[in-house]
Amino acid sequence: MNSSPEFPAGLPFVKMHGLGNDFVVVDTAQSGVPVTPALARAVGDRHRGVGFDQLAEVLLSERADLKLLFWNSDGSRSGACGNATRCVAEREMTARGTDCLAIETERGLLTARRGAEGMVSVNMGQPQLDWRDIPLARDVDIMALPLPGRPAAVGMGNPHCITVVTDAEAVALDVIGPKLEHDPLFPERTNVEFIEHRKDGTLRMRVWERGAGVTLACGSGACAVAVAAHKLGLTGREVRIELDGGWLTIDWREDGVWMTGPTAEVFSGTLSPGLLAALS
Numbered sequence: 001m002n003s004s005p006e007f008p009a010g011l012p013f014v015k016m017h018g019l020g021n022d023f024v025v026v027d028t029a030q031s032g033v034p035v036t037p038a039l040a041r042a043v044g045d046r047h048r049g050v051g052f053d054q055l056a057e058v059l060l061s062e063r064a065d066l067k068l069l070f071w072n073s074d075g076s077r078s079g080a081c082g083n084a085t086r087c088v089a090e091r092e093m094t095a096r097g098t099d100c101l102a103i104e105t106e107r108g109l110l111t112a113r114r115g116a117e118g119m120v121s122v123n124m125g126q127p128q129l130d131w132r133d134i135p136l137a138r139d140v141d142i143m144a145l146p147l148p149g150r151p152a153a154v155g156m157g158n159p160h161c162i163t164v165v166t167d168a169e170a171v172a173l174d175v176i177g178p179k180l181e182h183d184p185l186f187p188e189r190t191n192v193e194f195i196e197h198r199k200d201g202t203l204r205m206r207v208w209e210r211g212a213g214v215t216l217a218c219g220s221g222a223c224a225v226a227v228a229a230h231k232l233g234l235t236g237r238e239v240r241i242e243l244d245g246g247w248l249t250i251d252w253r254e255d256g257v258w259m260t261g262p263t264a265e266v267f268s269g270t271l272s273p274g275l276l277a278a279l280s
């Protein structure tokens, strides 16, 4: 095995997930190893690395308890990642012995709280409902984009394209997802969600994530979906959403869109010095 003279001890990481939306968490504040697109791609490789939907990079913050940056498995960055925010918040609140945490992200300052029955909530802030705040190529009605199925666009610090369908299970996500992700209407690409409004008032949601593909869940996507469903008159401001990996509760309150759900820590390990050396 090659060793890295720069990082002889390798790079410690923690693997976590929220409803199967899986993450590698690395603490750059402690390790001094900055994440790069190449490192994110190498660690995100499910055969030759660890594998993740997103990598959460923990940094020091002057304004909050910590700062988070998010990386997709294709090496691109995301301004928001709700489930990773909840996962890191759970770990940090446990380590610090608190029930509340302030987290700096590109999206802004987010508040996380420990809830009942092991759940963790995060306020993802107010949605972006203007085409200038969502990376759209032109001025269009964001509640009815000029695309097949008349989807809606909602920003949560990252872009989401949401289509209401009668049968979410029937959607060929791996075919339609990449087409919408790369549609010219979205110069920075987009996350893609399909939702079905069920008779019991809940939503069924399936997601194709920008930079990661089909995932079992997407927290910012669930927030965007809840906002779109409410604006379209389908639901109230609070809604339960079933994703492939489980349930999230979304509550669009006066102070922002709150998301509540489970988190899990799976294992921790050390990225080998050889992997780091190959990238330097």
Ligand SMILES: N[C@@H](CCC[C@H](N)C(=O)O)C(=O)O
Pocket: 021, 053, 054, 072, 077, 078, 079, 080, 081, 082, 083, 084, 158, 159, 191, 209, 210, 211, 212, 217, 218, 219, 220, 221
């Ligand atoms: N899984 C995340 C969202 C991931 C970000 C996305 N792929 C992007 O590029 O915007 C979540 O839980 O919010």
